[in-house]
Amino acid sequence: MKAFIAVEKNEGIDSKIDNRFARASYFMIYDMESDEILSIEENRFKNGAHGVGIETGNYIIKSGCKLVIGATPGPKAESVLRASNIEFYIAENCTAKEAIERYRAKA
């Protein structure tokens, strides 16, 4: 399963989770089976005026990720993720690595 993780910096698995979800600085795609980072991309929607939550949501749908890890999403991102049945795990004040560990411990 591929996971979408919204992070603050491009620092690999030790990147901190960004405290803004749809407007996070970087988007990481992580393979939960092979435990590897598939990609880290700069969030090009970050400075959009309106509807960034929907734009990020659409991007996640297209990425094919079934799990999303990040800070509490805004209402628009949340509505897109809910409608698309994508699992959302809220993680704050930790690194991507810690967030994945917490998610697994919970599951």
Place this chain on the structure above:
Amino acid sequence: MFIAVASGKGGTGKTIVSTSLALVAKKCTYIDLDVEEPNGHILLKPEIEKEVPFNLKIPKIDEHVCTFCGKCADACVYNAISIIPNLKKALFYPDLCHSCGHCTYVCPVNGAMEEVYREIGKIRLGISKDIKFIEGRIDVGVISGVPIISWIVNNYIDFNEINIVDSAPGTSCPVVESVKKSDYIMLVTEPTPFGLSDLKLAVEIVKNMGKKAGIIVNKDRGKNIIDDYAKTVNIPILLKIPYSIEIQESYSKGIPLVEAMPEMKGKFGELIDKIICENGKN
């Protein structure tokens, strides 16, 4: 003749000035284009004769016909559409839609998308003594007042008559749309650092648009920071409304300035005659 009353800063007295101008001009049209919070009616107390709903076109997606290709969502620069192909869902967010029509234009599937109307506000038409009253008003939460402003300017204004437009504060699209077709802009400000700072922004708009303009200083207490600035940008100070408790009291009771202070009536009368004489086409 189209006189627009604008300001950078809110609360400087645009409505006091524009209603005063309308009351001294007598046979004229007063148009409230501060569509998010129109309140000229409080001072002019018009008799409303007609209320016209204002609609915008929005897309309607038929999920039974849609192939969920996502072309509409990709085309939407306002991110108002979300397509979830695997679940065959199409989400539409009307509050983000700017009614550009791009989505229906790019949709390759016949019958999957059509344009329907969504009411976003109302245009109220009425009369107050000899003044024709027009007001635009958008519903709470509507993303932009520009479409209703542009519709009113293009369909309700008779440019051969005297029109006084009360615009929104600020310096963004609704203000630009309100003053775009004006012959003259009156910028209302107050002699405070806040008034001056925002006046400078409003002057930038005026200069950018190549419009003729003058400044009205409200709550004036003698020589002030606006005087010096006006000289440097070469914009005349048309009128100063004194800082006075009587004006504040009459305003708080909903009495127009020119009715509460007869001496102001003469001053506004001279002002509008001068502006029409120097800038009017008719």
